[in-house]
Amino acid sequence: VTQPVFWGLVGMALVIIGLYALLAHAHLLRKVLALNVMSSGVFLVFIGLARSAPGDGAPMAADPVPQAMVLTGIVVAVAATGLALALIVRLRAVTGRTTLGDDAGD
């Protein structure tokens, strides 16, 4: 297994772990954290696979385009997380709950 493929596999594993947490946990804060783990996995896959195969003894040459796109992705993920947390705070202030669902009251 070469280095790009290794990081690709690690990133996929992070996505799956995050997906499990997203489905299994009800608390919205945990869901937001799970989404962040998933996005980290996607970024790792992208960055890892962007490293092209090295020549003999030459350092790994990285493709700058995926790196720039992942930088963009990180900022968008941070923005989405901030908005989601603001919505959770508001939901808690209005309904007193931190989960989604129809059953009213704790």
Added chain:
Amino acid sequence: MAELLDTQGGGRCTVANRTATLGSARARNVFPRARRALLAVALLGLFGGLALAVLSLSEPAPGLAALVSERLGESGVDHPVTAVLLNFRGYDTLLELVVLLLALVGAWSVGRARGCAGNAPGPLLSELPRLLAPLMVLVAGYLLWVGAHAPGGAFQAGSLLGGVGILLCLSGRTLPDWAMGLPIRLLAVLGVAVFALLGVVVAMLPGSAPLDWPPAQAKTLILSIELAAMVSIGVILAALFTGGRP
């Protein structure tokens, strides 16, 4: 955000109340063990499929690295990632700043911030920012400048500035009232405004398109945009942390 992280009182509910909420949420929504196992098995299968997809990729992956290094001379900067971000794929970066601004508008429309004045820091947190904040601003400036030829740039510098804001907020320091109105809003839109304005101005040059920097002025233009973007990113991140409009 500050409210969710708040552990030192001053929040609206007691600790007991909060643990009760967490506990009942856990009890109500946790899957039965059998369904959890089923979910885990299904996700393991999905991982197997994804792993096969990764393993079957062609190894010397086709990429744009050669194309970028070939045109790097016209970009105005020496670092390929900065060149891609602010020159070759400028639209991405402009719209990314818009996304940040939209998130801030969304968070502000949801509710009011609790304010930083209520935070009661311990002795370490109340004095450390005096030392750290100037240093962090200095490092942000360095990161912005170094982005032209090494890893760094507006986003790294901006997130450091956002960190300064969060540190000051946690230590109970707050902006003066006059800065809470128009000034903070102007600073938040500064990045998008400068980027879009310069992008439109260069489009008026003969034979040019929006965001198509002329190579001779590219470095000046990119640095001006990065400076404005850094300030905006810092302000937006710190404002998002307070969780609502001031």
